[in-house]
Amino acid sequence: MKSENINPHGGNLYRMANLAGIDPSEILDFSSNLNPLGFPDWVRPLINSKISDLIHYPDPNYTKARISLEKYWNIPKEEIVFGNGASELIQIIPKIKSFDLAVIAQPSYIDYQKSIELAGLEIREIALQKDSDFELNYEELINILNEHAEKQILVLLGHPNNPTGKLLNREKILKISSEYENSFFVIDESFIDFCQNDVSFRNYTSENLSVLWSLTKVMALPGLRIGVLLTDSEIAARVSKILPTWSLNTLSASIIEKFGENQDYIIRSKEKIYEWKSEFQKELEDLKIFQIYNTNANFILLEFLDIKRNISELEYLLLKEYKIGIRNCGNFKGLENNYIRIAIKTPEENEKLLRAFRSVFKKDPKPSKIKRAKPALMLQGTASNVGKSILATAFCRIFTQDGLKVAPFKSQNMALNSFVTYEGAEIGRAQALQAQACKIRADYRMNPILLKPSSEKDSQVILNGKPVEAMDFRDYMKFKLTAFSEVKKSYDSLSEEFDMVVLEGAGGVSEVNLKDKDIVNMRMAEYAKAKVLLIGNIDHGGVFGSFVGAMETMSEWERKLVSGFLINRFRGIKSLLDPGIRYLEEATGKNVFGIVPFLNDLRLPEEDSLEFKSGSLSDTSPLGDRIDIVLIDTPRISNHTDLDSLRIEPDVRVRIAYRKEEIGNPDVLILPGSKNVITDLNYLKESGISDTIINFYKEEKTEIIGICGGYQMLGESVHDPFRIESDLGSAEGLKLIGVKTVLEKEKLLKQTEGIHVLSGKKVSGYEIHHGNTREISARSIFQNTSGESLGHQGPSERVWGTYLHGVFDEDEFRRWFLDKIRLKKGLRPLGKIQAKYELETNLDRLADEVRNSVNMSEIYRILEF
Secondary structure (H helix, E strand, O other), X not given: OOOOOOOOOOOOHHHHHHHHOOOHHHOEEOOOOOOOOOOOOOHHHHHHHHXXXXXXXXXXXXXXHHXXXXXXXXXXXXXXXXXXXXXXXXXHHHHOOOOOEEEEEEOOOHHHHHHHHHOOOEEEEEEOOHHHOOOOOHHHHHHHHHHOOOOOEEEEEEOOOOOOOOOOOHHHHHHHHHHOOOEEEEEEOOOHHHOOOOOOOHHHOEOOEEEEEEOOOOOOOOOOOEEEEEOOHHHHHHHHHHOOOOOOOHHHHHHHHHHOOOHHHHHHHHHXXXXXXXXXXXXXXXXXXXXXXXXXXXXXXXXXXXXXXXHHHHHHHHHHHHOEEOEEHHHOOOOOOOEEEEEOOOHHHHHHHHHHHHHHOOOOOOOOOOOOOOOEEEEEEOOOOOOHHHHHHHHHHHHHHOOOOEEEEOOEEEOOOEEEOOOOOEEEHHHHHHHHHOOOOOOHHHOOEEEEEOOOOXXXXXXXXXXXXXXXXXXXXXXXXXXXXHHHHHHHHHHHHOOEEEEEOOOOOOOHHHHHHOOOOHHHHHHHOOEEEEEXXXXXXXXHHHHHHHHHOOOHHHHHHEEEEEEXXXXXXHHHHHHHHHHHHHHHOOEEEEEEEOOOOOOOOOOOHHHHHHOOOOOOOOOOOOXXXXXXXXXXXXXXXXXXXXXXXXXXXXXXXXXHHHOOOOOXXXXXXXXXXXXXXXXXXXXXHHHHHHHHHHHOOOEEEEEOHHHHHOOOEEEXXXXXXXXXXXXXXXXXXXXEEEEEEEEEEEEEEEEEOOOOOEEEEEEEEEEXXXXXXXXEXXXXXXXXXXXXEOOOOOEEEEOOEOOOOOHHHHHHHHHHHHHHHOOOOOOOOOOOOOHHHHHHHHHHHHHOOEOHHHHHHHOOO
């Protein structure tokens, strides 16, 4: 019985989708034999650059395209003819001479026969027999040529053949074509670029041998229709007269112009397809369902061993039940029953077809060699400071509230606000907060690489929670390959342990200058098989342009990873965004998953110094009866989040002073942590800020506090004998506390609890420092549970310092401290705790706001829960 064909040419997604009742984008199409790597990365920007040229007619001679191919193939440009795909040229070929007879092999591409019949030529067919592995019978070809020696004969052959994938014997064809001058051979090499060896006829054209070639398959560009005929110059001129004036459009011509310069793509395609095909073929053989015929193309010909199997029914079943399209070979002569042709695709896609076959033919399920990734959602941004961290935190809490066991992950974080885990590993502060949102303990796997800038050129590299060394950009780029292997180990470990992972990208996804060494954005998404939501900050303006622009910088494989967009920090009436959203979705083919409002007063730690440096965290509103606290900004500031708990107090104003003139007359002055203490100490002296601090000390009106690096600066001296932070060596401190600090090679990293000696109140936090601070003439002000000092005060109790990050986070100590300042300021102490610095309520509020702003059902759908 002849099989009825859904898809006579292959690749008819719209017909398949209509029959299956689904969207074309849902079909996994094995019926069309395109390069599974997709078109090269340069295609999209090239086409975009040519859009404006569409207002002009193309050059009818396609001069630049001819010159490009002449240079690439060493073929005279006069011997090159372009067509609207190979199909147009196939239609023209029977008309270029006064042929009496045409010879084709069967089975073969069905347009050969169609074009010959339209030209009214007699056809002689050479049957390709499966018993001889579908090889061409050259003796039969010679017999036909001898039998019709007085006639002009067109011989049209595929090399490799479609659908058998068999190559011709080049030596035999060249010999036959040279001996039979009445013959005209056209060798169709539409699939030749998938062959492992150089077996092309391109450089063997003659008066009676031409080569037909197409970019459709290897470039994965069937929509642009690019065909080429390589032939004798006289015949080329004759074909050009028959063809329409503009067979190629401007975009197609530009692809040909560029093609010859980018052969790495062809080489990589061959390597990948060979690798994937070999494994795919082994898996198909193991099913014991088919007879498999080796091909020299990017497809496989399969014959079903069960002759009772109705191929049309199988075709429909795969389409409707599994959303998979295959090529029923029923309309190929000689393959009317029991044959299908399937394309080679990516291993993941090939695996889906294998699973479908096992299901249909009731084969025992086989453990997949491709490990199915756990669900993963990744938040990437159009730029830095668009809200990636806070939205990742929100999703961590949302999924946790919904009963999933979730972990956060950011492969590489550049941040000044770090955190020490329970095990003593240093990670980014944002991942610690995200871990809390997941209601789990933070560990180094959640941020395996932390970069802490120590100068304009260098950053301290923290790998797996421990410092490695300071590296400049070039050294770190070399280190990245090693680092990425550690990143993948951390991710794999988390993925095995948790139900899902919420990943955060870094910076902007459009940083094309850094893409080749990327380990934190799309390369990480690819490894994790994560669904990516791209975030834009509408409060910065230009959000739609930033989304479209970001997408345009992406390679095709990157675009496929993007599921949609989140518009963040919106203020106003959402309906006003509708025209922009329509434009965005039409321009990119991706949907907007939500519009998150501008969330004020979240009271959650900031990821890094961007928000801090912008000035938005500085409260310059009228002071009233509040306590005035000023934080001194320094070039290498770190862990400014130590003041977050003070910001929530109703009787406190926290300002940031970037210059000496902005300090004013505060009640409390705080010197923060530093990534480069001596550099920041010198900055205080050079800027005159140190003089202001010393004057405050003499006046005894302002409480002066140093935390970590600030504590070291308030001491007698800081020594860096191992040049850990800089090459400056040593510096005198401000000499307000009788301590000296030496920076040791080993960094102390630990979570700490202690007691404030004067009040007896509990304090807690974490220590991150190279400094070993020794008391000279100072009193201990904080002690840990072992009685070791965590900080000292100077001769005046108004000057003190500590290594404890988060020293103000405990509510009772914070209120005691603030009430002490109130008394000295002449205000009544408030006594009772006014604000609780507990993040759980704030995390729940954040989760509620984001849950109500995004389409969570759609997010769960793309995650396949």
